[in-house]
Amino acid sequence: MNDLVERIRNIVGPAGLISSPQEFAPYATDWRKRYRGAPLAVVRPASTSEVAAVVRACAESRTGVVPQGGNTGLCGAATPDESGSQIVVNLSRMSRVRGIDTHNNTMTVEAGCVLANLQKAAEEAGRLFPLSLAAEGSCEIGGNLSTNAGGTAVLRYGNTRDLVLGLEVVLPTGEIWDGLRGLRKDNTGYDLKQLFVGAEGTLGVITAAVLKLFPMPKSRATAVVALENPEGALGLLERSLEEGGERLTGFELFSDFCLSLVLKHFKDAAAPFARRFPHYVLMELSDTRSGDAVAGVAENILGAALEGKAILDAAIAQSDAQAKAFWKLRDSISEAQAHEGPNIKHDVSIPISQIPEFIRTTDAELLRAHPGVRMVTFGHVGDGNLHYNVSAPEGVAPDVFVRHAAAINRVVHDSVARFRGSISAEHGLGQLKREEIVRYKSPLELDLMRKIKHVLDPDGIMNPGKVL
Amino acid sequence: MNDLVERIRNIVGPAGLISSPQEFAPYATDWRKRYRGAPLAVVRPASTSEVAAVVRACAESRTGVVPQGGNTGLCGAATPDESGSQIVVNLSRMSRVRGIDTHNNTMTVEAGCVLANLQKAAEEAGRLFPLSLAAEGSCEIGGNLSTNAGGTAVLRYGNTRDLVLGLEVVLPTGEIWDGLRGLRKDNTGYDLKQLFVGAEGTLGVITAAVLKLFPMPKSRATAVVALENPEGALGLLERSLEEGGERLTGFELFSDFCLSLVLKHFKDAAAPFARRFPHYVLMELSDTRSGDAVAGVAENILGAALEGKAILDAAIAQSDAQAKAFWKLRDSISEAQAHEGPNIKHDVSIPISQIPEFIRTTDAELLRAHPGVRMVTFGHVGDGNLHYNVSAPEGVAPDVFVRHAAAINRVVHDSVARFRGSISAEHGLGQLKREEIVRYKSPLELDLMRKIKHVLDPDGIMNPGKVL
DSSP states (O other): OOHHHHHHHHHHOGGGEEOOHHHHGGGSBOTTSOOBOOOSEEEOOSSHHHHHHHHHHHHHTTOOEEEESSSOOSSSTTOOOSSSOOEEEEOTTOOOEEEEETTTTEEEEETTOBHHHHHHHHHHTTEEOOOOOTTTTTOBHHHHHHTTOOOTTHHHHOOGGGGEEEEEEEOTTSOEEEEOOOOSOOOSSOOTHHHHTTSTTSSOEEEEEEEEOEEOOOEEEEEEEEESSHHHHHHHHHHHHHHHGGGEEEEEEEEHHHHHHHHHHOTTOOOSSSSOOSEEEEEEEEESSOSSHHHHHHHHHHHHHHHTTSSSEEEEOSSHHHHHHHHHHHHTHHHHHHHHOOEEOOEEEOOGGGHHHHHHHHHHHHHHHSTTOEEEEEEEGGGTEEEEEEEOOTTOOHHHHGGGHHHHHHHHHHHHHHTTOBSOSSSOOTTTTTTHHHHHSOHHHHHHHHHHHHHHOTTOOBSTTSOO | OOHHHHHHHHHHOGGGEEOSHHHHHHHHBOTTSOOBOOOSEEEOOSSHHHHHHHHHHHHHTTOOEEEESSSOOSSSTTOOOSSSOOEEEEOTTOOOEEEEETTTTEEEEETTOBHHHHHHHHHHTTEEOOOOOTTTTTOBHHHHHHTTOOOTTHHHHOOGGGGEEEEEEEOTTSOEEEEOOOOSOOOSSOOTHHHHTTSTTSSOEEEEEEEEOEEOOOEEEEEEEEESSHHHHHHHHHHHHHHHGGGEEEEEEEEHHHHHHHHHHOTTOOOSSSSOOSEEEEEEEEESSOSSHHHHHHHHHHHHHHHTTSSSEEEEOSSHHHHHHHHHHHHTHHHHHHHHOOEEOOEEEOOGGGHHHHHHHHHHHHHHHSTTOEEEEEEEGGGTEEEEEEEOOTTOOHHHHGGGHHHHHHHHHHHHHHTTOBSOSSSOOTTTTTTHHHHHSOHHHHHHHHHHHHHHOTTOOBSTTSOO
């Protein structure tokens, strides 16, 4: 057995080491099965000091370390390469909530905590931890932090970066940086935690965090609104913010084609209106006050918009079940699109004001270059984040369509760049977009990133081949 | 004339250069007149490319560059040293609002914009730019960004860091980093802007920023609440957040001794209640909805608290004039303390839950070591930020009291450290706390900061002698 593996076994014990390829297969592949790696071993440390000792051992032998949480990432950041030389450090055994401080509205948690468990722990303490995303039943907070995860509550509560006050990080040297501060104000030098949030494990291993908690919403209003075009969505967003302010928790746009796919592939899905409209917005308001005041705010906003002909129709959910059914329409789009056939996904953001023009010009350009493609455009418009997905023309086989992937990506991402947007709004770079980003980021910015990487990790052992 | 000064004159023209000591005196001293420097020259560039050319010239001659905005900082970060060799780069002439995008809720502004002018520009566009602090009539946004300024709206809107989406920065090489993105989601690598926010000009010169705008509040409720002790303030904060959520815009604690100083030194100040109480909280709720609903929320919160004997008394302002009078009490504390005699200020933060215990133990320790000192304790309790100021015992002369300053700082800051707090919550380090911080930050964290500094500014030309 390899010396390093033996040394690691001495650190973590047999329960913390998986060194047989049969057993470590699930840790060597990403969730979408796009990447299959071959690690030297998968380590599952039980404490920060074990993580530190493992990283130190890897540093001394210049061995690549691949940090991994729930392994639900979409860009391959947590998958080792195929060299058989890298060590996957899976944090899942570090899943303790170290403490909840209700007066400070914070909780201190370990990296391996599953997001849904943290939501529940907060709720049991009478608080809201607002981060919420599709993978919440299995993704872990260390991964959420490392990818600066977005999700459905960004409009009101921000990205994961906005939800963290302090971090504990094992550095590429194996040293432990204790930045677990629970302070809302601290201006004593560079805010180092910002470096590790969103770095996808390339600068160190996040082992614990102090997270912000919020008051629990006690009432909610959910509506689907019918619109002529995306411009109408911007107008409605503006009205909703002006009147509802921070009550506005969700604002999701989807086209009628998205709805048609959901209705086609989910037999129990029901259209929100008797007739069909070109576009829809799913909006949600919530309030810490109980009662129906928030429903009144929604009625005011939508009533005035209808009267001013700014929207075509609106349906406010009359029950929790109906609210869930509305959300289900939105949440089923990705899966419906998968049933429909091959597609190419883009997770982009642009300034909110540019969304209508972006959709119009990108649609036109794509249809010119790739006649028959079908745009499945939806997303968190309140955050400027579109999932601009492109389905194959009807009847085109996956192996044929996939040949156009690079060209389609080029059209979409070049368009994003013209609008000063981002080609990865919430999913990160990982392996998937590591080369693509070189086309869109300035050489100066890439150089700054490389300098930061080099000074913190001069031997390049932290998650090699990711991001940079 | 010095070659460098001549070269700079060629870049910025005579209107952009101040090289006579008589004229540059106001730029060579800080606002509190604690530091008096002697620069080689003061440069007032009119554009980003001029800033870049000036910094390049300084880089080539390894000359120190001291960025300066409105020069209202409290820690001497914008004051040059006395060597006569440094160049002050004052950004005040770069005061253009480059654009406001109401649909994106952003504005793009130059570093030299005075904060109050930005508040006004936002208001004219029907939006709120929430950053607000005492110096807003003369401080500039570049300085606010470089010090990550706090102020009175942090509880709801966050620190300056939370208000910025993109930056334009002149690097220590003289290169311009264009990070002026107006995106709420962008996960394409390290979030470089975070490095420059709060770096007090030691990593580069911020020349422009994209700032977030918010819906305008249209109603407001302001109250003064009487409390037995700081524990009562925590209980009231919890109730207010649970019921009022993000309506809670202000939550300021002050002791009866603070009030007594204000009443003593400001003849037109009126006590909020007929009798006196040990502690007070000034709280403010605001809402994007007009009308008196927000006053109802305040009445609910305070009514329930009175009924449960969680508070001793409460007065909700019945007019704008009364609300202003309540705020005036809070805002006059610093000045009243100055009238009262010599004092030593501390701008600290600790976890909110620890505030009562921090006040109790620090008071006791100080009184043991320095009998007769009078604590003037007030601050943004909703952010965990206390201005824990210490007034001299009655009758003690300034020159006598000042000899105890270092010992008093030691007691207070050691106590802060025991509570895992920060010795500079919102004012930064500058020159003032540059040595003090070495005692409280871990060697590892200081080492990380030095590495970041060195890799971005290997010759150490950016604001030498500040922060690190």
